[in-house]
Amino acid sequence: MNKKIQKAFQNGKAFIPFITAGDPSLEVTEQLVYEMETAGADLIELGIPFSDPTAEGPVIQAANIRALSGGVTTDKVFEMVERIRKKSQVPLVFMTYANVVFSYGIERFVKRSAEVGMDGLILPDIPYEEKEEFDEVCRKYGLDLISLIAPTSHDRIRMVAKEAQGFVYCVSSLGVTGTRSEITTDVDAMVKLVKEVSDIPVAVGFGISNPETAKKMAEVSDGAIVGSAIVKLCAKYGEDCVGPVGDFVREMKMAIG
């Protein structure tokens, strides 16, 4: 287990924001990381853009396209993280798609991630059955490959949780990423299944866009993950998004305590 990820869950309930690296630019992404850390983010998910992100809703799809159109590449994201690590030790995990890692070379990607100071990796298109090829390498370099559970997982939850590293990403709702007016899944029951077999932290994501929902989700788990609501602010304010995103993160961290 990566120590920094464990620490992210030791400051009350964890607030975990997601941003797409390079949206609107890598310079702004770097500033966003510092600002979100100051505002109370316990762990930050950095999306490496992918041309065809099949688990994302329209908001994050558009951010991926904006970042790629701006010329972001995996190598440029690594260089940005190197710069960030000179100023900040906030826990960082990459969130991207299997092909981004596979085409770079799994070992080359994970090794470089560890060298620049990343702590974990989330690949939404790598389920339990396919994780070995990635997980082995991640363990070798001390990166946590984060496992996901979904409302449809049922009896798979224990199996996934037993081998999970870092934290378990609990997908709150059916469908793709995006803001939702309410979450109807029995997240509490899902978290309990994880806790039956492991004391690993569980963070809830997908569809959380306001302090009320974040608070509700954090009450039954160890933290809340918010992506689309923040990416919407990046889209709306562009180069000037650092302030508004900071305010939003502060409000969310306050709400979940």
Place this chain on the structure above:
Amino acid sequence: MSKGRFGKHGGQYIPETLMNAVMELEEAYEKYKDDPEFVRELTDMLNDYAGRPSRLYYAERMTEDLGGAKVYLKREDLNHTGAHKINNVIGQMLLAKRMGKTRVIAETGAGQHGVATATVAAMMGMECEIFMGKEDIERQALNVYRMKLLGAKVHSVTSGTGTLKDAVSETMREWTKRIEDTHYVLGSVMGPHPFPTIVRDFQAVISKEIKEQMLEKEGRLPDVVMACVGGGSNAIGTFYHFIEDEGVRLIGCEAAGRGIHTKETAATINVGKLGIFHGMKSYFCQDEYGQIAPVYSISAGLDYPGIGPEHADLYDRGRAEYVAITDDEAVEAFEYLAKVEGIIPAIESSHAVAYARKIVPTLPKDQIVVVTISGRGDKDVAAIARYRGENLYE
């Protein structure tokens, strides 16, 4: 752990949300595929509704004209709805019904798979929604209207390049939203396990019939069987029962678009590299960072950046050959078959006809080549006219 491998290809690279759905599908398929009642119902529908077996036609004028091997055409264009797609759709819909699903969703490129899905959904009284790229909706207006006539809802997919790959992505996204009552009728031998196997088995009827018909007509196996390849469902259907017959050459014809040395191509085996996308490990057209390439072909049905995992493995093993055919060559073949045999093939199938025109003259007269005509070309007439600088109006 990993299931559904063809050599190093295949697998189940999908979000956790869909894992139980594909496992449920696999269980249902294992339960019913050899169930006599299921097999009987499938055979009856293929025969009485879709019009199987499809004809194996000796193309005498084409044979004479090319002056080499004897050419037979496997007439999948004569099936109900005008393409091979219905073979797979009937099979999957019968499974979906047994799984208690009341709604089906599907992607479509040229519209052939969408039309087949909408057709069988209408016949079985199931709710049907089709996802089609915005570009393809413009290229294939006739098929869009056919789907609507059949009672399906057609969604225009505007993400990405607005073509087949985006339609697949969007249908996968839709499936993660609503799984309980919904089956995804995947149209090709691609995606996560068990789709490549299920679709292949339902399309294998093509090679099963070719074999029987060829033995009846010629008393021997063909020397070459060939078909066009996008995802590769009609091609794997054409190859399957010949894979063990080492003497039979298997040739898949990919869409080169404007040429494999340009960026406007969809010839995956010729220009792609190993990757993970749309639920499978296989070859994909992509850049050095793994970003999926915006591929191009005149044929909406072949305009896809990947290829089914079993084809990727047949290629690795050297068991099948994959050649690239340009837009120009396909259009010429489209016109050629119309004039020489009175058969207007789909622009997809025309890629196979084009390669037949290249190799048949080089083969001795005592050899036999079978070309699968995967679909009929009515849907393409307006586009071909445009290609030739003529605008058609109703």
